[in-house]
Amino acid sequence: MELRKEVLPMTRSEAIKAFFFKSVLPVIVALILYCIFKSACMKNGEIDYVWLWILCGLPFGLHRMCLWIVPGGGSLGGGIALFALNFIIGGVIGGFVLAWRLIVAVWYVPLTVYRLIVG
Numbered sequence: 001m002e003l004r005k006e007v008l009p010m011t012r013s014e015a016i017k018a019f020f021f022k023s024v025l026p027v028i029v030a031l032i033l034y035c036i037f038k039s040a041c042m043k044n045g046e047i048d049y050v051w052l053w054i055l056c057g058l059p060f061g062l063h064r065m066c067l068w069i070v071p072g073g074g075s076l077g078g079g080i081a082l083f084a085l086n087f088i089i090g091g092v093i094g095g096f097v098l099a100w101r102l103i104v105a106v107w108y109v110p111l112t113v114y115r116l117i118v119g
Contacts, residue, residue, distance in 0.1 A: 015115040023108040026101040030056065033098075054091030060101070061094020062087070 010018070037055040041048045068086050071079035 010115050012116060015112055019108055019112040023105040023112070026098075026105045029059075030098060030102060033059070053095040054088055057091040057094025057096070057098050058087065059094065060097040061092065062090040064093055064097065065090050 033056040034052070037052055038047065040055065041052040065086070069082045071082040
């Protein structure tokens with residue numbers, strides 16, 4: 001006996017909804033974050049892309065961190081430094097997540113066209 005998973009084609013409204021949530025929305029969020037943080041990352045008239053990567057990734061990475069470094073020893077300076085390090089690590093993780101979402105957004109453009117033509 002063979003088990004087959006039947007693939008149902010998407011309706012036009014489902015394809016457009018998926019396109020909006022997977023392609024349009026991440027690009028709009030990335031552009032808004034870029035516009036917000038671009039001025040904070042300017043040094044001598046040039047953009048520091050590493051800090052822009054970290055700052056734009058913060059909303060995507062902080063909640064994905066599985067481990068927070070908790071300061072010990074009672075030093076206020078060390079505690080603040082580790083708190084900042086947590087945010088930097090979260091921003092780097094979020095930068096990769098944001099890049100992945102933008103790659104998926106680009107992939108969904110031809111996929112949606114295909115779904116609208118076939119379905």
